[in-house]
Amino acid sequence: MFVREAFWLILARQPSDTELRDQLRNYTPGDERTVVLRFLSSPEFRLVRDGWATGRGIDKAPAVHEEGLGTLGSDERFVRLAYTWLFDRDADEGGLTHYVGELSAGLSRVNLTRRFVLSDEFTRRYQEISPEGGLIPRDVQLCELANPAKWDNPEWMDLLRSLVLPDHKIAMHRKAYEFTQLAFGLSRLGYLRDDVSVVSVGAGHECVLYWLANHVGRVVATDMYEGVWQSEMAQEGDAKVLKRPEDYAPFPYRADRLSFFRMDGRKLDFPDATFDVAYSLSSIEHFGGLDGARDAVDEMARVVRPGGVIAVATEYILSNAPYHEAFLPVQIHTLFDRPGLRLVEPIDERVCDRYHYAAVDLQKNRHQTPHMVVRDGDTVFTSVMAFLTKEMGQ
Numbered sequence: 001m002f003v004r005e006a007f008w009l010i011l012a013r014q015p016s017d018t019e020l021r022d023q024l025r026n027y028t029p030g031d032e033r034t035v036v037l038r039f040l041s042s043p044e045f046r047l048v049r050d051g052w053a054t055g056r057g058i059d060k061a062p063a064v065h066e067e068g069l070g071t072l073g074s075d076e077r078f079v080r081l082a083y084t085w086l087f088d089r090d091a092d093e094g095g096l097t098h099y100v101g102e103l104s105a106g107l108s109r110v111n112l113t114r115r116f117v118l119s120d121e122f123t124r125r126y127q128e129i130s131p132e133g134g135l136i137p138r139d140v141q142l143c144e145l146a147n148p149a150k151w152d153n154p155e156w157m158d159l160l161r162s163l164v165l166p167d168h169k170i171a172m173h174r175k176a177y178e179f180t181q182l183a184f185g186l187s188r189l190g191y192l193r194d195d196v197s198v199v200s201v202g203a204g205h206e207c208v209l210y211w212l213a214n215h216v217g218r219v220v221a222t223d224m225y226e227g228v229w230q231s232e233m234a235q236e237g238d239a240k241v242l243k244r245p246e247d248y249a250p251f252p253y254r255a256d257r258l259s260f261f262r263m264d265g266r267k268l269d270f271p272d273a274t275f276d277v278a279y280s281l282s283s284i285e286h287f288g289g290l291d292g293a294r295d296a297v298d299e300m301a302r303v304v305r306p307g308g309v310i311a312v313a314t315e316y317i318l319s320n321a322p323y324h325e326a327f328l329p330v331q332i333h334t335l336f337d338r339p340g341l342r343l344v345e346p347i348d349e350r351v352c353d354r355y356h357y358a359a360v361d362l363q364k365n366r367h368q369t370p371h372m373v374v375r376d377g378d379t380v381f382t383s384v385m386a387f388l389t390k391e392m393g394q
């Protein structure tokens with residue numbers, strides 16, 4: 001009887017014959033608290049609670065559920081059992097009188113159970129007995145190659161959606177990865193605050209500038225805004241953004257927080273230690289080979305205060321053949337191995353080995369998605385993302 005009753009009160013259903021057999025196999029009277037704890041720790045109860053907490057409801061017919069709870073005896077016995085099993089204590093006289101009164105005045109047993117399960121007292125207990133319950137392991141690396149696993153991290157996906165980027169996995173794209181990973185990294189490193197200033201190098205009119213304007217104190221976009229970038233590809237270097245930034249905003253933003261400047265990323269026109277964060281996404285590979293990219297990293301490091309963060313996404317060659325405007329792994333390491341800079345964690349360079357994919361052939365159709373690994377002739381490449389800190393005293 002106890003097992004049946006605990007099924008109804010905690011899991012909102014009756015047990016199957018097999019479940020009853022299995023629960024009773026090692027059961028001895030006095031084990032009730034252990035059994036209840038097991039039920040409360042189950043994924044099934046997690047889903048019941050989530051269903052009530054979110055207002056989605058639970059997948060049980062209310063009349064059948066109410067009838068099942070009706071088998072637990074008198075109203076007084078029902079309330080006492082709810083206290084014992086859900087709050088792990090005896091009912092106090094005040095509570096008992098109150099809830100028995102509510103039941104006789106028409107409150108259903110389903111609603112009383114729901115109220116108990118959502119109460120502050122039960123929430124505190126549940127947090128203690130099941131702190132990690134319901135948390136699905138998720139990928140949280142910051143320094144890595146463009147990583148499809150991030151599409152399975154709900155926190156990361158919330159950021160992607162807040163950037164108004166397409167969220168279906170078949171739309172997976174390196175650009176969306178870079179923007180979202182930047183927001184994710186700055187969030188995890190504690191840099192989304194109103195007292196934080198950020199500079200972007202080779203910024204174009206990237207959407208994450210506008211997003212950052214809503215999440216930090218000051219954002220400065222720098223770019224040459226000249227040459228082929230004004231007319232070719234996605235026209236990232238369109239100079240019109242200097243005069244009318246609002247025309248490129250993907251969503252409402254705090255215009256007073258964001259300014260645009262024409263500037264060479266290899267020679268930034270700011271004093272040392274001006275910003276808390278400097279970043280550059282898919283740009284430094286266009287600054288004149290490894291030397292140009294290295295100059296840009298050094299400039300980012302110069303204008304960031306000691307203890308600040310530098311975030312860089314650039315092209316990473318997977319196929320081991322040199323290529324213009326992309327870097328071999330060994331070059332990537334020299335790029336980030338600069339005096340006074342330290343990667344916040346080692347770069348995970350094995351990401352692509354873990355996935356089955358066909359590289360998007362840029363010569364045939366560069367618009368194809370998923371678009372995480374690409375091919376140009378014999379060269380296969382992807383994005384690498386790195387977060388570095390500028391050491392104190394530098």
Ligand SMILES: C[S@@+](CC[C@H](N)C(=O)[O-])C[C@H]1O[C@@H](n2cnc3c(N)ncnc32)[C@H](O)[C@@H]1O
Binds near residue numbers: 202205266280287
């Ligand atoms: C591929 S786009 C990327 C733009 C933007 N970061 C994004 O992700 O959409 C490369 C950008 O680098 C800029 N650029 C090229 N050489 C530069 C330099 N020496 N200094 C600053 N920006 C430069 C181009 O104008 C262009 O906007």
